[in-house]
Amino acid sequence: MSSPTTLSAHDLTRFHGSRSVVTGVSLELHRGEVLGLLGHNGAGKSTTLQMLAGALTPTSGHVEVCDFNLAKQPALGKACLGFLPEHPPLYKDMRVDDYLAFAARLHRVPPAQITDYLNLAKQRCGLSDCGKKLIGTLSKGYQQRVGIAQAIIHQPPVIILDEPTVGLDPTQIRDIRELIRELGNNSSVILSTHLLHEVENICDRVVILQQGKVIFSDTTDELRRHSDIESSFIRLTAMPAEGVTP
């Protein structure tokens, strides 16, 4: 891959109490690439994404975003990140415009450009008509869109989305997929999902996690080579996590 690396994780491990949730996960993301993170429930997808976004500190290992070590230069690293967690972090009593402007300020968008960034993010997420609405009064699908808008408003080089299409209707899912593809042209996107055809449609590469370990990491085409993506996924995740080389 010739394009520059925007995000790299080395040997991430995270314990919850004495139980390890994620063990030795390493991955790399390049500019203009969409990476899909797959795995069963409880495979450690959300924990991994939270560590990549700097919300959780890894027990060991480190993350570099745009060449900044997230533990040593958090402010510089986090400025390059946009993150949509599993539960969108929305203030229900704020209006969409106020909330997104607040998110933009938090991510150090210059004050003069906030309006432009705000309008672009709203237009991209199909929120142009809801600027004055209270977030609490929006439907779940629209709240999810506000969550995505919040993650991309400062136009970060790395975008991390934890199950971005949950709670959306089929048309919205299609729109969001198009958006993710579009974002993938200029930024790097990493997303977790349960939907295999979503991966097939929008991801360039796939990482499969099982019991906190990487059991597959390659291009989507490679996953599809032998059989269709669903049976490949089931074949891979049916094997025990130990002793499988990615």
Added chain:
Amino acid sequence: MIRTLAKKELHTLFVAPSTWWMLALLQFIFAWFYLARMDDYLQVQAQLAQMDSAPGATISIAAPLASVLAIVLMMLIPLFTMRLIAEERRNQTWILLTTAPISATNIVLGKYLGLLAMLTIIIAACAVMVSSLALGTNADFGLIAGNILGVWLLAASYAALGLFFSSLTRQPVVAAFGAMAVSFGLWMLEMSSGAVRVLSPNVHFQNLNVGLISTADIVYFVLFIVGFLLLTIEHIRRERGGV
């Protein structure tokens, strides 16, 4: 960045109807006490007039009012501080701040100053009410200023204490009760004798209450506030893994 956060906190406070209710109720209680003290004073005024060096209207009315305000704020402030961090954790919006490129210091100071701005508004409204004494008599503005400063410092201390408790938990109610319990404990210390007495913010408030502004008291309040803010910052920093 601190300003952004403080403005957002203030905005959140003022869009909530409960804030307006609390402000209205507080003004009502305060006005009630004011009138009651005024009434008492007018009844004994004739006797006071015969005494040498009788207490003036300001010390008889404004000073007890400031004590009442101090106690009301002690009970009220935990209800505001519980929202600042604990409720954000519960609503899962805290992650927005922890993944943003801002330091723990900025988060804590932003939230603290936002709340302090609102407390200042409350106290200023009460100060205006007390200053209306000047309409009927020669009010001692030095004493009023001392009292207002005392209440403000006390409120700022309780806010710092409450913010610390808010950072410890994800249950707003636990944060509120924790802060309230400790405030009460510190208040109780005032009644004890011995060296522990100096730990109570209320003891230091009492000097200001009678119009005595001493450096020692101011230093105590500043240390109290800075101490709890540092504890909060340190707690959040550790939680984020030394960031």
